Amino acid sequence: MTVALFTLGGTIAMADAGAGERGGAVVPRLTGADLAAAVPGLDIPLDVHDTQSVPSPDLTFRGLLDLVEQASKAVRAGARGVVVTQGTDTLEESAFLIDLVWPHPEPFVLTGAMRNPTLAGPDGPANLLAAARVAAADEARDLGALVVLNDEIHAARSVRKAHATSTAAFTSPDTGPVGHVIEGTPRILTRPPRRTPLTPGPAAPARVALHTVTLDDDGHALTRLGEDDGVRGLVVAGFGVGHVSSRLAPVLGDLATRIPVVLTSRTGAGSVLRHTYGAPGSESDLQRRGLLNAGLLDPYKARVLLRLLLMTEGATTEDIAEAFTRYA
The missing domain is CATH 3.40.50.1170 (L-asparaginase, N-terminal domain)
Incomplete structure (x- = not known):
């Protein structure tokens, strides 16, 4: 063959x-x-x-x-x-x-x-x-x-x-x-589990922004994201296990009421945590504000997955959150 x-x-x-x-x-x-x-x-x-x-x-x-x-x-x-x-x-x-x-x-x-x-x-x-x-x-x-x-x-x-x-x-x-x-x-040498393949919807690939968090980042550039620029989702590459400054946290929380916002780590290895830290801007705080946890997915792969999910007409934030739980 x-x-x-x-x-x-x-x-x-x-x-x-x-x-x-x-x-x-x-x-x-x-x-x-x-x-x-x-x-x-x-x-x-x-x-x-x-x-x-x-x-x-x-x-x-x-x-x-x-x-x-x-x-x-x-x-x-x-x-x-x-x-x-x-x-x-x-x-x-x-x-x-x-x-x-x-x-x-x-x-x-x-x-x-x-x-x-x-x-x-x-x-x-x-x-x-x-x-x-x-x-x-x-x-x-x-x-x-x-x-x-x-x-x-x-x-x-x-x-x-x-x-x-x-x-x-x-x-x-x-x-x-x-x-x-x-x-x-x-x-x-090892066989990672195979996940059920996704079926892309008929819609055009969605525009998804990627923001890497940096020192003294107040998120001003993000405040109007998704309002009139066609952006339908955002991936945030946070510090460490999924942290941002206390100033940036409410900006991301406001965005999460309008578009899916996915939390990843900028480090290049390791997972975003879920419930270890509780300060403003921590992973626990950001999830309470509506951000979706990307687990082990790096920012680039999280963006690929979010774009693919947004191609399905009628996909809700709950659908997207469930998919990230399965694939991340």
Whole structure:
């Protein structure tokens, strides 16, 4: 059986633009066939679909949901699994969005590269080979979306890009990787529980703001949010376990009467707490004011989940709160 390969561009597909073009910088140019041809020892047949060729900041919610539909068709046609190559800048968000909606047991594996093919030691070929082997592995079934780079296998729900340039940029700070590719063979070491996939509603992806709390933050920039700018939700990246200043707390509480406001931590690992601290601006106080607890989800993943939930017409704050309890 084949593995379906969908290419979206990114560093893994970069080539030299030429000295007279964009200052000689690299741009997305390589096709899926080019990527496959550069992989030594590739022994898994790939059914190549060149979907886009863009830097990953140009990927969109709607485009990724359309990609899931195309991947579903490939699986229904007999593909053993799916591999997507894209830029690493937004890979953790793409993977989580896909994981929330992917309905099949077949593996959906995302990969990319930190070193473009013009550099010494590009990691794209090794990452693509490892991703294809994971996508074809029976052991990887029923794990949803996975991220494979540097011979590590990460669950989409946990993975983060934690370094700007290192080939070991992707980590899962709360859990570690779910497995490794060892001598070309995927080894799954732990199996996180699979959650029921969400079905996106027909509405356009909602506009959701993200506010990172900082020292001496009074929230003035947030006071009119959601009134006339089309913003339908807010994710707050608070201090530590989910704290803000006592000055910011009533601003967030007022917003929570108008739009869903989700509380996360800006730290990069660990959970927002629920009932340990009680001072104004603490997690307990913010929940009393109507903020929704995102648990272990980082701010970026919480924003993905909230946008997806808001695509369903008639979704209430209670529906959204229940979904965050299940998925966070």
